[in-house]
Amino acid sequence: MTAPARRMRAQRLSAPASGVEDLLDSVFALQAQDVPAARLAARARGVRSLDGPVVRTWAMRGTLHLLHERDLWVVGLLGPVFIAAGKRRRAQLGLTDELCARALPALREVLAEPLGRDALVGRLAEVGVVLDPRSQAPAHLLAFAAHSGVLRRGLDDTYGLLRVECEPRGVDELWRRHRRAYGPATPDDFAAWSGLPKRAVRDLPEVVDEPAGPRGAVRVLGHFDPYLLGYRDRSAALDPAHARLVQTGGGFLTPHVVVDGRVVATWRRVGARFEVHPFGARPDIAEEVADLGRFLDVDAALTWV
Structure with a gap:
């Protein structure tokens, strides 16, 4: 796993x-x-x-x-x-x-x-x-x-x-929710994601992550997608050799393609055309691009660059 x-x-x-x-x-x-x-x-x-x-x-x-x-x-x-x-x-x-x-x-x-x-x-x-x-x-x-x-x-x-009508909760609860959404993750990841200072994320309770194995999942993600934003160290998902193609500074992420959690390509939309730049072998993303086209109400065309 x-x-x-x-x-x-x-x-x-x-x-x-x-x-x-x-x-x-x-x-x-x-x-x-x-x-x-x-x-x-x-x-x-x-x-x-x-x-x-x-x-x-x-x-x-x-x-x-x-x-x-x-x-x-x-x-x-x-x-x-x-x-x-x-x-x-x-x-x-x-x-x-x-x-x-x-x-x-x-x-x-x-x-x-x-x-x-x-x-x-x-x-x-x-x-x-x-x-x-x-x-x-x-x-x-x-x-x-x-x-x-x-x-x-x-x-x-x-x-x-803004009307806040819920009971106050503490750092431990936010840590638990972060681990549920991003686990496995570290206290450093949590600090980077939340913006809390390091002193506030000490002595956090242990949280067990749910098991999961590869499913062949392919997803086309946008430029502020939470998937990479939840971690300080993104090397498990993004090869450092390709990081500069995705992490372009200022918190901005180039739209990217993930296969079983690994970033394998970047993409951009040009009108109804979706231009995909793979880092290696071309991922099988035709179905995802077609769904993205339906979502955006365009007749999507996939091109490789």
């Missing part, structure tokens, strides 16, 4: 989910700063729609994720970590503690309905929270509000109020 095969099963890439709730129960969250990429990640796990009791907000690593509403406890756990980490940058942007404190009730006042960012910045100015829309101040204030449990961001990129 190889680690990649077990990770494919944990990520529901070789055992498709029945819907978005089932998927998030297994994988905990989908990376969601890019909504089309999140939809591709769900498709690769058997899910065609993101409709359901899900919330898009800032969570692990301080980045946007799609979570089940019952798992919003993670905002209360991780939010203070990222609020503290962003304090210096907020100060540089003129976002004082006093202004940030005033902004939270102001947001609750003006967000009677979802608003786009420009409209939201305008409404805040009307109630005395003035931000330079040309600067990074709005983005950092809205992130502060999200980490404070006040703000969420819809799949349509509008902002709305």
